[in-house]
Amino acid sequence: MLLRFRVANHRSLRDEQTLSFVAAPRRGEQKRKGAVIPRTVSAAGIYGANASGKSNVLDALRWMSRAVKSSHTTWAPSGGVPRRPFLLDETGRKTPSFYEVDFLDEGVRYSYGFEIDDENVRGEWLYSFPAGRPRTLFERNGPEDYRFGRSLGGETARIAKLTRGNALYLSSAASNNHPLLGALYETLAEKVHFAEQDHFDEQARLSATMSLLEHPRAARDVNELLRLADLGLESAEVVRREIPPEVLTSFRRLREAVRESGGDFATDEEQFGKEIRLRRAGTDVTLDIREESAGTRVWLSMLGYTLVTLLAGHLLVVDEIDSSLHPVLSSTLIRMFKDPEINRTGAQLLFASHDTTLLGTMLADDTLGRDEVWFTEKDANGATSLFPLADFRPRTDENIERGYLQGRYGAVPYLNFDKVREIFRGMEPRLDEPSA
Structure with a gap:
């Protein structure tokens, strides 16, 4: 604290x-003795x-x-x-x-x-x-x-x-x-967790939310908070996509370069092959999170950091x-x-x-x-x-x-x-x- x-x-x-x-x-509060x-x-x-x-x-x-x-x-x-x-x-x-x-x-x-x-x-x-x-x-x-x-x-x-x-x-x-x-x-x-409003920081926050979505009990809480935000969304889920070998090689080089320079690189290789898809309320249609509004992405990305912070103190x-x-x-x-x-x-x-x-x-x-x-x-x-x-x-x-x-x-x-x-x-x- x-x-x-x-x-x-x-x-x-x-x-x-x-x-x-x-x-x-x-007003009127006395200093607690021995506090x-x-x-x-x-x-x-x-x-x-x-x-x-x-x-x-x-x-x-x-x-x-x-x-x-x-x-x-x-x-x-x-x-x-x-x-x-x-x-x-x-x-x-x-x-x-x-x-x-x-x-x-x-x-x-x-x-x-x-x-x-x-x-x-x-x-x-x-x-x-x-x-x-x-x-x-x-x-x-x-x-x-x-x-x-x-x-x-x-x-x-x-x-x-x-x-x-x-x-x-x-x-x-x-x-x-x-x-x-x-x-x-x-x-x-x-x-101490830091959140800034830029693309790379948003991706780090989404990774935290993604980790919660992969655990059934935590996913239930994240999705309930997603529904309560009145964004027209029913749920979020994590799916795996295929990554071309040349893209994966570039990712590894970038990760090493950032870490060698002393920067933070929150996304690991396993997360790199995953993405969040959102299901619209009342439909079976799922959309990539990149197709959603900035407000939706910010809310979902903040949920991961917020829940981890609140649960861990x-x-x-x-x-x-x-x-x-x-x-x-x-x-x-x-x-x-x-x-x-x-x-x-x-x-x-x-x-x-x-x-x-x-x-x-x-x-x-x-x-x-x-x-x-x-x-x-x-x-x-x-x-x-x-x-x-x-x-x-x-x-x-x-x-x-x-x-x-x-x-x-x-x-x-x-x-x-x-x-x-x-x-x-x-x-x-x-x-x-x-x-x-």
């Missing part, structure tokens, strides 16, 4: 920014103008997760660190980038983070808080200077010698079978959750995470969106609470600020959707329509049009 994420010097996030899943105190784990929310949405940095917040978390997963195994030994600093001034290029997460694992709170520059890991740390008391597991100052806490155990010194200057110790420890650090690696690298991060989806469907995804009868594992959803209906009460009274809404805004230098709606202390009965669109909380684009009119007023008639 994610509690907080802090980042600095990643793309437009020049200065340190914090995203929190810790719930805002309710070790704070109360959290299960969903958080980020709003802001185009190019304000919403996606960069999600990208920073994704970059950190991938660094933990692959820095030891796929980053080139002499290739430095493939970071993404703020590039609009020289300070960003010269300043280290910073990433840190506070999270829960097996009921214990941890804080893990690191600093990097273009060449090496400048610092890395991991603390635990059993019974609320801080305990150092390890600290790293520079590429090779380590200090290990007595409670960590394992072959810490040997793993340190195997860790390159441009690789994370946590990544190296997992690769060398350290029991505790391997478990925390799993939490940060494998239990993971974190799902979705950019543009409203892309090609009707507001009722995107709000349904959010409400699934917020409903305690559905979400019994503590799963979480983090998303970016432009759909302001999710801020209002037209779809549901509790789609997003005041401590579940965040805003991004860029300053004149192109640097992003991230801040919560809770900072504005909105009234319980306040229309959040209207207030946001009216600019009450900032994070909206300003466009002077009189200037737009002036542009068109000065345009010359098209030369290929006859004059009146």
Whole structure:
């Protein structure tokens, strides 16, 4: 379970920014004495103008997760660190980038983070808080200077010698079978699922849905959710198709090239020979999923990630959750995470969106609470600020959707329509049009 994420010097996030899943105190709520784990929310949405940095917040978390997963195994030994600093001034290029997460694992709170520059890991740390008391597991100052806490155990010194200057110790420890650090690696690298609205990412999500459709019980649940979406579909099924040998050879070459470059290639060879076909309600006609609308594909592809996340208690991060989806469907995804009868594992959803209906009460009274809404805004230098709606202390009965669109909380684009009119007023008639 994610509690907080802090980042600095990643793309437009020049200065340190914090995203929190810790719930805002309710009015009249007293701080719980002896509380070790704070109360959290299960969903958080980020709003802001185009190019304000919403996606960069999600990208920073994704970059950190991938660094933990692959820095030891796929980053080139002499290739430095493939970071993404703020590039609009020289300070960003010269300043280290910073990433840190506070999270829960097996009921214990941890804080893990690191600093990097273009060449090496400048610092890395991991603390635990059993019974609320801080305990150092390890600290790293520079590429090779380590200090290990007595409670960590394992072959810490040997793993340190195997860790390159441009690789994370946590990544190296997992690769060398350290029991505790391997478990925390799993939490940060494998239990966070990312969804972006592009073709390759959609194919990865469809692969997850395909895996569920191949298990009868899971397929029943997927198809029921498909029918409930009112898309005119009765069911989805997985069928195998014949792949020409030359196509299969090209697929293998592409897969190896992507993996060697450190990228994710979710489709394996067995999945490559399969496809999803959809049966229309009231007919025996089945269609390839590629013949369906973008909204249908997005809904079906999101079902796999959503069900896996909810059943396993993971974190799902979705950019543009409203892309090609009707507001009722995107709000349904959010409400699934917020409903305690559905979400019994503590799963979480983090998303970016432009759909302001999710801020209002037209779809549901509790789609997003005041401590579940965040805003991004860029300053004149192109640097992003991230801040919560809770900072504005909105009234319980306040229309959040209207207030946001009216600019009450900032994070909206300003466009002077009189200037737009002036542009068109000065345009010359098209030369290929006859004059009146």
